[in-house]
Amino acid sequence: MGKKPTSVIIALTGPKHCGKTETGKALADLSGGTFLDLDTVAEELSGISPRELYKKGRDLFQEAETGAVSEVLRRASEDPGLYIIAAGGGIIDNRRAFETLKQSAVLVYLDIIEETAWKRIEAASSGGLPAFLEGAENPKQAHGELHRRRSGLYKNHAEITLSAENKDPAGISAEIWDIIKVRYL
Numbered sequence: 029m030g031k032k033p034t035s036v037i038i039a040l041t042g043p044k045h046c047g048k049t050e051t052g053k054a055l056a057d058l059s060g061g062t063f064l065d066l067d068t069v070a071e072e073l074s075g076i077s078p079r080e081l082y083k084k085g086r087d088l089f090q091e092a093e094t095g096a097v098s099e100v101l102r103r104a105s106e107d108p109g110l111y112i113i114a115a116g117g118g119i120i121d122n123r124r125a126f127e128t129l130k131q132s133a134v135l136v137y138l139d140i141i142e143e144t145a146w147k148r149i150e151a152a153s154s155g156g157l158p159a160f161l162e163g164a165e166n167p168k169q170a171h172g173e174l175h176r177r178r179s180g181l182y183k184n185h186a187e188i189t190l191s192a193e194n195k196d197p198a199g200i201s202a203e204i205w206d207i208i209k210v211r212y213l
């Protein structure tokens with residue numbers, strides 16, 4: 029009897045706006061893998077957008093995020109193949125979700141400097157600041173502290189670290205794919 033095939037799960041991690049979602053889509057196009065964004069899956073499961081969920085309370089958001097990780101792993105187990113997962117920038121602060129993801133996925137950390145992330149947040153700020161910065165006395169400073177702390181943790185946990193600075197998502201995904209092909213497939 030042959031061994032049951034198992035999925036290869038690649039999870040893109042890093043702080044908000046390092047490009048996890050865009051790079052994940054590009055990597056799925058390049059590799060033929062299935063793309064799943066944890067924020068999208070959390071919204072599918074809860075019926076509420078991550079932003080609205082976060083506004084109702086961080087605990088509620090994290091519960092939905094943990095549910096999304098379980099759901100993604102369930103799908104990957106039922107239908108073996110290559111999966112590209114984009115995590116949310118705050119998953120490192122959701123211990124249960126992060127540990128569960130780490131047990132099953134190859135963690136890739138996309139590294140950008142805080143100034144780049146902040147510029148992207150400002151560029152998108154017509155819809156308001158991200159929920160986790162709303163109410164901060166100095167949002168730029170609060171963002172910088174969060175970005176630096178989370179970046180250090182993501183880097184420590186990742187199997188692959190890549191600079192995502194001054195590169196487009198297609199270029200970053202090509203670099204990731206070159207490593208994945210050799211090491212994990």
Ligand SMILES: Nc1ncnc2c1ncn2[C@@H]1O[C@H](COP(=O)(O)OP(=O)(O)O)[C@@H](O)[C@H]1O
Nearest residue numbers: 043044045046047048049050051148195196197
């Ligand atoms: N490599 C990149 N270069 C320039 N802009 C990018 C890049 N990746 C993402 N962006 C832009 O940054 C913003 C956040 O991207 P997104 O992929 O949603 O990041 P994340 O999922 O990490 O929060 C979007 O406006 C997106 O178009």
Ligand SMILES: O=C(O)C1=C[C@@H](OP(=O)(O)O)[C@@H](O)[C@H](O)C1
Nearest residue numbers: 043044045067078116117118160
């Ligand atoms: O940094 C964070 O705390 C969050 C980042 C968001 O995802 P992206 O990093 O994909 O924007 C989303 O999960 C939620 O708003 C919380």
Ligand SMILES: [Mg+2]
Nearest residue numbers: 048049114115
């Ligand atoms: Mg995203």
